[in-house]
Amino acid sequence: MSTNEKSAHFDTVNLHSDRSDKPEHGSLHKAVHTSIAFEYEDARDLAAVFQGKKNGYNYGRQQNPTVNALQNRITRMEGGHSTVAFATGMAAIGSILFSLLRQGDHVIASAFLFGNTNSLFNTFTNFGVEVSFVDATDCTAVKAALRPETRLVFVETIANPVTQIADLQGIGTLCQQHNLIFVVDNTITTPWLFSPRTVGATFIVNSLSKYFGGHGDALGGAVTDTGLYDWKDYPHLYDNYKTGPSSTWGMTQLKKKGLRDFGATLAPEAAHTLALGSETISLRVERACNNALTLARFFEAHPRVRKVNYPGLESHAQHARAALLFGQFGGLMSIELEEEIDCFDFLNRLQFVVSSSNLGDTRTLAIPVAHTIFFEMGAARRASMGIPDSMIRLAVGIENIEDLLADFTQALA
Ligand SMILES: *Cc1c(COP(=O)(O)O)cnc(C)c1O
Secondary structure, three states, rough: OOOOOOOOHHHHHHHHHHHOOOOHOOOOOOOOOOOEEEOOHHHHHHHHHOOOOHHHHHHHOOHHHHHHHHHHHHHHHOOOOOEEEEEEEEHHHHHHHHHHHHOOOOOEEEEOHHHHHHHHHHHHHOOOOOOEEEEEOOHHHHHOOOOOOOEEEEEOOEEOOOOEOOOOOHHHHHHHHHOEEEEEEOOOOOOOOHHHHHHOOEEEEEEEHHOOOOOOOOOEEEEEEOOOHHHOOOOOOHHHHOOHHHOOOHHHHEEEEHHHHHHOOOHHHHHHHHHHOOOOOHHHHHHHHHHHHHHHHHHHOOOOOOEEEEEOOOOOHHHHHHHHHHOOOOOOEEEEEEOOOHHHHHHHHHHOOOEEEOOOOOOOEEOOOOOOOOOOHHHHHHHHHOOOOOEEEEEOOOOOOOHHHHHHHHHOO
16 A cells, blocks of 8 residues: 555545555455465475464464454554454453463453353353452442452443443553553444544454444454553463563463464454455444434433433433543444333334344344343343343444334334
């Protein structure tokens, strides 16, 4: 790419990302490289690649040119230092915990987490890692949970399904003061709405399965290293990974102990699909945000809707924070219907809105939360998270807003 990448905008840089990495045959898209093995004319180069003395590919579980191109794209989008992709968002999160924590460590996690992330943290407690779940909308709750053995703080930007916004700035500052790894799951906001680097994140997690790929047709996950954390004094790093600047050591261990040893590698075909989908991320997310805000205002004024959780509404507890950090308010919301309406009948009456568990699709999806995605955690934990049985989560898509309004109007009538 000959133009100045530094001065160009997010969309432009993203669209031209594959051209900056030695385009093959002038190809505008990175090719789908399906080979898992790579040949070297000089066997000494093969050895040098294995020893990390030379850049190159050794085996498809660790590296692939199509996946690398996607990783570079995400690094540019997040303004990060480097990125490693995984088969799913859960593999990305699991690999961080698995590769960098040990027995006796303590983790502070938001109490308002994606259900499977919550489940994963609970699993780690069986391996001697203690987890405190705190109200991350309030930095003082995080501070109160600090212990000498605290290593890592994990939060999401806009929590699912009640849409609480973590005190990202306050927690970022706290993590800097206490030298803690700060992991921000940016899935719901995407790098288009929010840059976790600006609040001091160490690692940025993106589930590529959602808004990033954006079409509900490929799974993927990624961890971006912002380069802001100095791993010099981090106790659990293996000596042979402490090469190069100390800001890169954690990522090296994540690639070796996480991606290589655990092996949840992103397939090149999926990497291609996700990269292609991401080219329209700004258009899609902007449309979803606009649709969601219009719908949230419609629901707030509707007599048969008891409650609306959406950060774009002035009634939302962290509305000002969301406006400051994200500008727009995302495509995710939840509503509670008046008691006389059966939530399953309501969902069945919807014509364009699909009953489905995904989010970040082009289509608007709806799901009864307590009966599905948050069923496994039980009534007590649901109550503590503010999730009543009547709650419906909406993942607003990019349809024409008139048709969405008409669909909800008839379903509520
Ligand atoms: C979906 C999701 C994940 C997990 O991603 P998968 O790709 O489905 O494994 C993690 N965090 C958040 C916020 C999500 O919405």
